[in-house]
Amino acid sequence: MNATTTSAADAKLSMTRVLLCGAMVVTTSMGIRHGFGLWLQPITMERGWTRETFSFAIAVQNLCWGLAGPLAGMVADRFGAFRVLLAGSLLYALGLLGMAASASGWAFTATAGVLMGVAQAGTTYAIVYGVIGRNIAAEKRSWAMGVAAAAGSFGQFLMVPVENWLIGHAGWQNALFVLAAVALVIMPLAVGLRERPQQGGPAHGARQSIGSALREAFGYRSFQLLMAGYFVCGFQLVFIGVHMPSYLKDRGLSPQVATVALALIGLFNVFGTYAAGSLGEKVPKRYLLSGIYALRVLAMIAFLSVPVSPMTVYLFAAMMGFLWLSTVPPTNAVVAQIFGVQHMSMLGGFVFLSHQVGSFLGVWLGGKLYDATGSYDIVWWLAVALGVMAALVNLPVREGAIERHAAAA
Structure with a gap:
């Protein structure tokens, strides 16, 4: 082993440290945002706003999260995740x-839209996965990403009942003040993800410029297909996550049913994301992704085809929870597998931008079409149709490392 390779190896953080601190960061950031749907009715009722007003702000949040993601990823790839997480x-x-x-x-x-969207870009998966990619061996990478995603899922399970309790006992405004203090916990956790400077550049070949990396990725068919699938993921999840409480209340169910449903999504998401990360080491990730989207379609059709009751809601929440963020580990692992880890946070940010464009449309159309028709039915069936598309577009994805010619490097 030469001096450059030894230095790069010494600069890596331990897997335990990366997973512990990264998991806690994702638990905090994703846990807080997962319960935002609980604020829709108390805020709109007190402020006298329509559901579209609230939905539009959360839609902008998701869009800004996506737009800021590639920039946050560039900074994290160049200077490390520590500074990005602090900001x-x-x-x-x-x-x-x-x-x-x-x-x-x-x-x-x-505030809820632009400011928080930028904040989430700097505290969630793309940033943490960049640290995982740079510090954990390739053969364990998909599994490690599954662990981090499972941690975010546990945060969703943990925080939804806490947020519901805070709203009920302290009021919706004071509940937000408490969560603001919780968000600052990410700062000390960021210290554990502070990477030491690596000497000598990448282990293989010259450093690739940002422009070259972007031209390569956006000109590659498999990258385009991954972005298309992730668009659908965002549309489905944010529509359900934000509008589910109001949908259930409109169908005559108590707010407690919605709280339990969101908590079940978070709980089963823990198992689903971990399973997806582990399976990604054993089966082709394109088949895994296609299967996840197909199962979501079946779950939604079944839910829309039976009478709504607490039991059917809980069964649907458990099924969707298992599939909720299970696309995250295999999608990001494929990006690293194809393009390497040098620009992983940035490229992951661009894939996630597609996810967030879908999120914007899912949450905004949910409010817009509800105000126009008095029903969420159109958006539910649109989510089903898009799920079929996502199941199909992931099948042709090529997972092998991209071939680079020496002259291009």
């Missing part, structure tokens, strides 16, 4: 405080 934690807290204080729809969009 994201602070913005997260400020966004939650602004969400509580906003008295107009535009102010709510600026």
